Amino acid sequence: MPRRPIRLTGAAEAPPLRAALRELRATIGVGEDFPAAVLAEAEQAARAPRLPGSDETGIPFFTIDPPGSVDLDQAMHLTRREGGGFRVQYAIADVAAFVTPGGALDAEAHRRVQTLYFPDGKVPLHPPLLSEGAASLLPGQTAPALLWRIDLDAEGRAVTTDVHRALVRSRAGLDYAGAQHQIDAGTAEEPLALLKEIGALREALEVERGGISLNVPEQEVVQQDSTYALEYRAPLPAEAWNAQISLLTGMAAADLMVAYGTGILRTLPTAPDGAVARLRRSATALHIDWPHHVSYAQLVRSLDPHDGRHAAFLQECTTLLRGAGYTAFTGGVLPTPAVHAAVADEYTHCTAPLRRLVDRYAGELCLAAVAGQEPPPWVSEALEELPREMAEGSRRAGTAERGYVDIVEAAVLRDRVGEVFDAVVVDVKENEPSVGTVHLEDPAVVARVESDGAGLPLGERLRVRLTQADPVRAKVLFAPA
Known part of the structure; x- marks a missing residue:
């Protein structure tokens, strides 16, 4: 996701801003339109995907996403386990069921690498026919998925992990505000109500291991008559709880890969002392009390994103997350560093394959690890080059972000x-x-x-x-x- 997500609200009739954003997209080098061969292959795949033998459509999954989202990578179902603890069932869209290795669709995905987000729309990784249609976990639609089943103990720690291919069907598509309202009002059914309980337990474990989740506010552009206003929107607790389910799965996937001896990790080095010292000076300027005995992780959790000074400081905290990348490994030889400093554990990206290329490969590696088999040849052959491709995609996304932030702020x-x-x-x-x-x-x-x-x-x-x-x-x- 972008470092400083920006959303346009009620600005449909803002021609100068829209025109500048269109020009930015043109300069990025990845067009919104897909080649004819890619679209033809996507249409064929949508009609005849490779379907799994396991049918799990009886599980009442639900999705939680920003309002209006239709490229739905994840659906979940949460239950209590007999004897204590919880079961997390997390369905991830099975993009590999639609993409033929070496085909036009696959080649285009390797060229695009990831979905690029702009305040007024996006440039998708896959044709919308798939990412917003046949491959998406839309409510009421049966679709192939990688179904993660992670059992937790009463403290929220993972005790067993399994992943297999299955057909799934989401029963409800929720947005964050609606989910938050149901949970707060006490009207949520147990699978949704447990999101708060499990999310809070996972947050406590994150504190215990020294991990950091930044509650960075979203910048929102609101058109007011003939002018613009730029405001902060603080994220809801439900967004953080939802993120904890994704983090749980990414950590479980990394554990499978490490034990398997082959995989691709999302890594982040520890921030240098100088970066923390610079951040301390910014805290002082913003009148944020940061005693020397309080760690950075403790301070971040004490901040309120609704407070303007805290929101400003949270934006700057993202500077300590610079240097993240992807590292592939084989033969059981782990990279250095192997840990993601903000997660404070081994971690990988595997929960957003509709929007990020690497997740399709991570999912296949985890399936192979659970089955005790060699990964498919198309995975092994791409593994060495994948970190470079993802780095190029991240660079392109960074260019897009810097560009649209400047455009929107200039418009304001x-x-x-x-x-x-x-x-x-x-x-x-x-x-x-x-x-x-x-x-x-x-x-x-x-x-x-x-x-x-x-x-x-x-x-x-x-x-x-x-x-x-x-x-x-x-x-x-x-x-x-």
């Missing part, structure tokens, strides 16, 4: 050039101290600042003047006032 600020704002200097280039980044609380903007040669005061408050705001050039620039 375009009529305010010359105005002075209160800001905090949250980053300074080490080799060019006159260039850095400032964070405005109102409007919710993070943008570039350049002084006339003097060094910028990292972690301190600064009055800045807006000197440029051009949505067409995707340019926002401040200077010390």
Whole structure:
């Protein structure tokens, strides 16, 4: 997902902003349209996917996603186990049932690597006929899936893991607000009500092992008459509980791969001491109390994303997550590092194959591990090159994110050039101290600042003047006032 997700609300009649976003998509190099051969293969696959022998359509799965989502990778069903503990059944869309290795659809997925998200839409990894249709776990639709069955003890720790192919059918498609309302009102049926109980247990285990889940607010662009406003939307608790189910599965998948001796991990090195020290200065500037005996993980959990200062600081906390990547391994020789520093455990991506290429391969490796068999040749042959492909896809997604953030913020600020704002200097280039980044609380903007040669005061408050705001050039620039 993007580092700073931005969503347009009620801005359908915003031609300059829409035009600039279309231009950005064109420069990224991956078009929204699919070649004819890819679409033809997708149509054939949608009519005749490779179906599994196991039928699990009797399990009343449900999905929880942002409102309006139709590319549904995951469906879940949660129950209590006899004698204590819980059973998590997590169905993941089986993209391999629709994609022929070496075919046009497969080649296009390797070119695109991942779905690119923009404030006004997306450039999908697979044709919508599949990702929003036949392969999606839409309510009422029978579809092939990789069905994870993870049993937990009473404290939420995984005790057994299984994954196999099965036909599944979701009974309900919920959004986060609707799920949260049912849980809070006490009207949720047990499979949904258990999301809170299991999610809270998994969060407690995350604290125990030193993991970190950032509750980063989403920036939302709201059109107000002829102008725009940029505001923060704090995530709901149900979003964090839902994320814990995905994290649980990614950690279980990594455990299977490690025991199997072959796999691909999502890794993240520990942040250097200097990065934490820089973050401490930003906390001071934002008047966030961070005693030296309190760890970074403890501090993050104490923050309230509804608070403007905390929201600003949470945005900057993502800088400690830089350096994440994918590493393949064979022969039982694990990479260094093998652990994802924020998860504080071995971890892999396996729960979003409709939107991320690597997840299809991770799923196949886990199936092979459980069966005690060699992975399919198309998996083994691609494993060495997959980390490079994913790195290129991440670079492209980062370019898209930086571009649309600048475009949206320029649209919000375009009529305010010359105005002075209160800001905090949250980053300074080490080799060019006159260039850095400032964070405005109102409007919710993070943008570039350049002084006339003097060094910028990292972690301190600064009055800045807006000197440029051009949505067409995707340019926002401040200077010390």
